[in-house]
Amino acid sequence: MKIIEASQKYRIEMEKVLKKDRFDHTLGVAYTAANMAFVFDEDIEKAVIAGMLHDCAKCIPHSEQIKICKKYGVELTDIEMRNQKLIHAKAGMCLARHKYDIDDPYILDAIRYHTTGRPDMTKLDKIIFTADFIEPNRKMLKDMDVIRKEALSDLDRAVYHILKNSLDYLGSQDDEMDPMTIKTYEYYAKIVNTDN
């Protein structure tokens, strides 16, 4: 598929199922991921598709997201059942596979892990995880200007920086933290510190 065909196909699909702000966020993620693909020699079409679809389940009620995961045999953890806004990543992977016909596991994994990350992420995982955080429509969180530069020059450092700030932020909130986020942070802290 030409990249403009992928851009159009999933843009049109996402505008049908996402609320307005979420749709513009999605465009921001898809094109930020494409720009990161320029820098880090990733497949641009895969970056656009994963970016366009990463939140495809976000505007569906949590109860429906749970049903989608059950239907396709994707298990949910106790923490996901207690903090249900985490579920959209797994439900999104299911919809990407079965509603939007994406059969590339590399794209599906990037959607599945875009919220928590995972240790030893693929390049596309890291791009979508990072693009989701930095895209231009996001409000200016702590260190955003620095992280945005890192995202286009040093991908592991950007991933580490986002995880560090997210853990600091989540530590001050009531939401329960997903242990995968902590594992991912520990993995990238080691990589970034080894690099120094």
Added chain:
Amino acid sequence: MKIIEASQKYRIEMEKVLKKDRFDHTLGVAYTAANMAFVFDEDIEKAVIAGMLHDCAKCIPHSEQIKICKKYGVELTDIEMRNQKLIHAKAGMCLARHKYDIDDPYILDAIRYHTTGRPDMTKLDKIIFTADFIEPNRKMLKDMDVIRKEALSDLDRAVYHILKNSLDYLGSQDDEMDPMTIKTYEYYAKIVNTDN
């Protein structure tokens, strides 16, 4: 204005007046410009607005574009009258000012010069000129992978590289070259060669 408000406002306006491919190109330019703004410390909102509006006159007939320029006292050169696809940049500047109420001359200039460039461009001029060439929906022209990396690391070199390739390409076509393109090329050739 929050950046997401600017994204939405001009996205909605452009979808009304642009053909489908041109609209997706426009989204690509706006978000590529925003990513370049991350790297080069440019105002992100101005990059988004200039990117969204840069081709706002593109899908209007040339005869109408000429009338718009006349109405607002913007002179057209003999070359523009012979190669009328060049006119959309000046007509776009007029519409940005008078239809979309942009009064920031920095944004208006970036729209006006996005096709030919000009010597000693502003940072925003360079970002829009470059984003227009590299955005993800563009087909893979010669050296595109190299130029896309330069665009996110060395802006003057990207501008030079685009101009050089455009002059090589235009030299092999029947279209008459705008002398501004040649002047801009000569200016950036000197800068890039001085840097080495």
